[in-house]
Amino acid sequence: MDRRPIGVFDSGVGGLTVVNEIQRQLPKERVVYFGDTARFPYGSKSVETVTEFARQDSQFLLGFDVKLIVVACNTATACALDYLGEHLTVPVVGVIEPGAVAAVRASRKKFVGVIGTQGTIASGAYQRALTRIDPSISVFAQACPLFVSLAEEGWTDRAASLLIAHEYLDPLREAMIDVLVLGCTHYPLLIPVIRRVMGPEAILTDSAAEVTREVGRVLRENELESDGNAVSGHRFFVSDAPLKFREVGERFLGRALPTVELATAG
Numbered sequence: 001m002d003r004r005p006i007g008v009f010d011s012g013v014g015g016l017t018v019v020n021e022i023q024r025q026l027p028k029e030r031v032v033y034f035g036d037t038a039r040f041p042y043g044s045k046s047v048e049t050v051t052e053f054a055r056q057d058s059q060f061l062l063g064f065d066v067k068l069i070v071v072a073c074n075t076a077t078a079c080a081l082d083y084l085g086e087h088l089t090v091p092v093v094g095v096i097e098p099g100a101v102a103a104v105r106a107s108r109k110k111f112v113g114v115i116g117t118q119g120t121i122a123s124g125a126y127q128r129a130l131t132r133i134d135p136s137i138s139v140f141a142q143a144c145p146l147f148v149s150l151a152e153e154g155w156t157d158r159a160a161s162l163l164i165a166h167e168y169l170d171p172l173r174e175a176m177i178d179v180l181v182l183g184c185t186h187y188p189l190l191i192p193v194i195r196r197v198m199g200p201e202a203i204l205t206d207s208a209a210e211v212t213r214e215v216g217r218v219l220r221e222n223e224l225e226s227d228g229n230a231v232s233g234h235r236f237f238v239s240d241a242p243l244k245f246r247e248v249g250e251r252f253l254g255r256a257l258p259t260v261e262l263a264t265a266g
């Protein structure tokens, strides 16, 4: 039994969806969250830069003696998961493999669409994960860089958002995919417009629930599960603008967040 916290990081607020799931599925676990708001967004940056950010984010969390790190950012997972897995002394779980598992399980037609940031799509990480799990899957990938800003603004159901969604998603709908992987932490907020473009039949998957099941499995396998009561022990850090994080984060989760602290070292 191990009462040390789990570390979770993202480029900003998006990883809170994973924290939500951890609180639901693993209520005895304590979380230390780091949102790298000063350097957000990661999605348009180079692999080298994102890898260095991810290394520093992990170092920050290790300062809290975390027992496992969740890379709750698709771009950071795509660019840096292998590096972190090789260099960190605690287990590291990313969001892409669990997200791909969920998509393959959901698809009957084996035509799967993936949307994400430029970094995530350019890395080919989802495409590789999906076809490794099931080589008969056809993958249609599309970067949707403007979606992150729309989600941050709370433009979840505006006419302008719908127009942009058509630009990005019409080719995927025309390709007759049956599952669309929301391969970016922010995209679940845009489900209203994504749903309107893709139609009622399309299955939209994201990785929060699946990645948390993976975290539970890794904790069990390594005998790292907590027997404590985590309800009040969570801490939230950002590298800039804690109040804005709290505001966007509360919109994101649809509920109140505790105090958000400014990280003094990153």
Ligand code: DGL
Residues within 6 Å of the ligand: 010, 011, 012, 014, 040, 041, 042, 043, 044, 072, 073, 074, 075, 076, 116, 117, 120, 148, 183, 184, 185, 186
């Ligand atoms: N967290 C990022 C991701 O999941 C989206 C925001 C960003 O570009 O930093 O890819």
